[in-house]
Amino acid sequence: MYFDNNATTALAPEVLAVMLEELQKGPSNASSIHSYGQSARGRLAAARHTVASYFGVAPKEVIFTSGATEALNHVIKGLGNGKRILSSELEHAAVLTPLHNRPLVTLLKGAVTLEKMADHLPHSDLLIFMAANNETGVKTDLAALADVAYQRGIPLIVDGVALIGKEPFTFHRGITALVFSAHKFHGPLGAGCLILNKNCPPFIEGGPQENRRRAGTENLPAICGLAKALTLDKKTEQIGQRRDYFEELLQELDIEVNGEGERLCNTSNLYFPGVEGEELMIHLDQVGLCCSHGSACSSGTLAISRVLLSLGYPRERAKSSLRFSFSRFTTPEEIERGADLIKETVKKLRR
Numbered sequence: 322m323y324f325d326n327n328a329t330t331a332l333a334p335e336v337l338a339v340m341l342e343e344l345q346k347g348p349s350n351a352s353s354i355h356s357y358g359q360s361a362r363g364r365l366a367a368a369r370h371t372v373a374s375y376f377g378v379a380p381k382e383v384i385f386t387s388g389a390t391e392a393l394n395h396v397i398k399g400l401g402n403g404k405r406i407l408s409s410e411l412e413h414a415a416v417l418t419p420l421h422n423r424p425l426v427t428l429l430k431g432a433v434t435l436e437k438m439a440d441h442l443p444h445s446d447l448l449i450f451m452a453a454n455n456e457t458g459v460k461t462d463l464a465a466l467a468d469v470a471y472q473r474g475i476p477l478i479v480d481g482v483a484l485i486g487k488e489p490f491t492f493h494r495g496i497t498a499l500v501f502s503a504h505k506f507h508g509p510l511g512a513g514c515l516i517l518n519k520n521c522p523p524f525i526e527g528g529p530q531e532n533r534r535r536a537g538t539e540n541l542p543a544i545c546g547l548a549k550a551l552t553l554d555k556k557t558e559q560i561g562q563r564r565d566y567f568e569e570l571l572q573e574l575d576i577e578v579n580g581e582g583e584r585l586c587n588t589s590n591l592y593f594p595g596v597e598g599e600e601l602m603i604h605l606d607q608v609g610l611c612c613s614h615g616s617a618c619s620s621g622t623l624a625i626s627r628v629l630l631s632l633g634y635p636r637e638r639a640k641s642s643l644r645f646s647f648s649r650f651t652t653p654e655e656i657e658r659g660a661d662l663i664k665e666t667v668k669k670l671r672r
């Protein structure tokens with residue numbers, strides 16, 4: 322059972338079919354002048370058009386990248402130099418690492434609210450916030466945030482990785498840049514996108530690809546896969562019902578949900594009192610259930626979730642918490658079997 326879909330997801334069969342078709346098309350350098358190149362250019366333009374119309378933006382604002390990490394580095398380094406940046410401790414490493422050691426960065430602690438931001442806004446030139454947290458699933462009030470950004474004329478960069486492809490997204494005026502990654506919604510690994518409606522120097526320099534905004538021959542099979550994945554039926558409601566059912570089944574363990582506020586449909590970050598999260602995760606893996614104790618970028622280590630700590634949960638609670646994240650492929654049978662395995666394992670470990 323795979324309950325770690327916020328780390329990555331399985332490729333959807335429809336996406337695989339599109340990618341295989343693309344891989345079989347023959348040489349496909351979209352910058353070549355000959356007929357193969359022209360045909361590739363047409364398919365690239367079609368994928369760009371699909372993404373642009375999905376978000377209601379202009380095709381020239383869509384920049385295909387190797388993933389969200391590249392896209393975030395691109396826009397942070399391109400727009401952030403010398404700027405007073407307001408962001409949050411809850412952001413992913415792909416945001417926090419490029420912000421590290423910059424003198425003019427303020428990171429909000431704990432849950433992100435407009436009230437907390439208010440004092441900092443008069444001294445901020447750039448805002449960087451995630452649409453939803455990848456560990457707790459808690460969503461940011463993007464409509465309100467984008468409105469504030471618009472009213473004050475401060476560019477807003479949105480890390481949409483945890484939300485895009487799982488739930489509908491409105492590209493509010495006030496959003497300057499949106500970043501997402503295809504492998505989080507049944508698209509291929511190594512395919513991301515930056516939607517950017519402002520001038521920004523390229524992060525990867527070289528040829529004139531992507532309207533001179535990102536050099537390098539485009540990875541057409543991955544880009545076509547990304548576009549296909551974006552337009553799949555998201556099944557948001559179905560996933561949400563299954564997630565809620567999962568939490569209901571585990572109630573007898575006295576679990577508590579980590580994260581307050583409206584959550585993404587697929588994410589369940591749970592506190593299991595009296596059990597070490599790491600130990601529980603390893604035992605569950607041995608009986609066939611994959612989950613995680615936080616961001617995949619830190620779960621290779623024994624680190625305690627810095628997100629839960631920043632949210633104000635005690636260390637003991639953070640150490641006793643695990644993240645379960647579901648997808649369109651998660652069946653009710655898996656939810657029931659998974660909940661049974663968790664109940665058995667937790668009871669054994671608590672003895």
Ligand code: PLP
Pocket residue numbers: 327328388389390391413415451454455480482483502504513617
């Ligand atoms: N932002 C968030 C919220 C993420 O969860 C991730 C990956 O887990 C990233 C950015 C980076 O995405 P990628 O590793 O696909 O570049």
